[in-house]
Amino acid sequence: MPAPTNNFKAAIARGEKQIGLWLALASAYSAEIAGSAGFDWLLIDGEHAPNDLPLISAQIAALNASPSHPVVRVPIGETWIIKQVLDAGAQTILVPMVETAEHAQQLVRAMKYPPEGMRGVGAMLARASNFGRITDYLTTANDEVCLLLQAESRAAIDALDEIAAVDGVDGIFIGPSDLAADMGFLGRPTAPEVQSVIEDGLKRIIKSGKAAGILTGDPSLAQRYLELGASFVAVGTDVTLFTQATATLAARFKDRPEAPPAGY
Template structure:
């Protein structure tokens, strides 16, 4: 019996658009609720969300068997972190702040077993191998791992062609908020210069045959990114949805304008 099939990776290979949502509350219960909403994927955020290894593991468990594929974003692309997340059962990763092809190649090796990589052989202790119940896990795991690198700086854009050309990188995700900040447009990811940089990045990524990803909390902007060619995209966060719903309910009852005083916080 082989390692579980990665439906997200398979969909990207087939050119099927994948719609997602950020899960940043650090709650397995919230992740399970989100999984019932029909998104193709959910991003468990360990970079900005209050998530540690046990919390991420609990959320992976809550999403196990659901129609929403879990993607994990660790706070950084360190091999020791990825080793633990792999054994917890994560198959798809979004790694922040990748700026060179060398970084990307190092990440590819971190998520693969020797001789192709440096992943430690210990999945028999974890969910990845169904606690050692999958006899062919070691021989088949590599092919089901999906690696997405996040480019979100001017340095990353300068090296984008080299990054996208790295074998083993399945997709490139453009981080609009950090990119905007690095370009001098802090808090303004919709600035025309930033949008033009994203459009150009999408074209370059596509030329290398890699999937293009992005996120936004503005539906109009999401449609624009889709028109630019986004292959996978998140259109909100659980935090954002919760705030809007709770605030909106109160404002609706009081007869106040819904959405007033709600400002962006980085997406």
């Protein structure tokens, strides 16, 4: 029995649009709810959300029966955390702050078993192989893992063509907020100067033959990026959705507490 097919990897390789949502509430329960909302992929954030490995593992498990593909953003691009997240059952990993082709090559090796890479052989103890029940996991896993790299600095943009040329990199994701900060537009990712660099970056990624991705909560920008050819676009975050919905509901009742809406 081979490793499970990574349908997300196959879809972005074909250039199919994959619409995603960022998960930062650090909750398997909320991840399970998002899993049946209709998104193609869900990003479990290990960089800026309060997620440790057990919480990440619990969210991967919660999404197992879901049609949404779990993508895990690790906190840092190092071999040890990639190994643990892969063994926990993730097939697709997003690595932040990649600025050189050399770093990209190291990350490719971290994702794959020898002789192609240096992933430690311990998945028989973990969810990745269904605890040893996927008998051919070790010989088939390399084909199904998916590596996405974040370009989110001027250095990364300068090296974008070299990073995209690295074999084993499946997609490159532009991080608008950090890129804006590095360009001198802290908190202003929609500044025209930043958007110009983002659009050029997306075009370069697509020209390289790799999948391009990005996150934005602005529907018009999301549509623009899709029109440019971005394959995997996250269109919001669970934190923002919850913040806005709770604030709206509270204000609705506080403004007119005498007339609650029907059905409540």
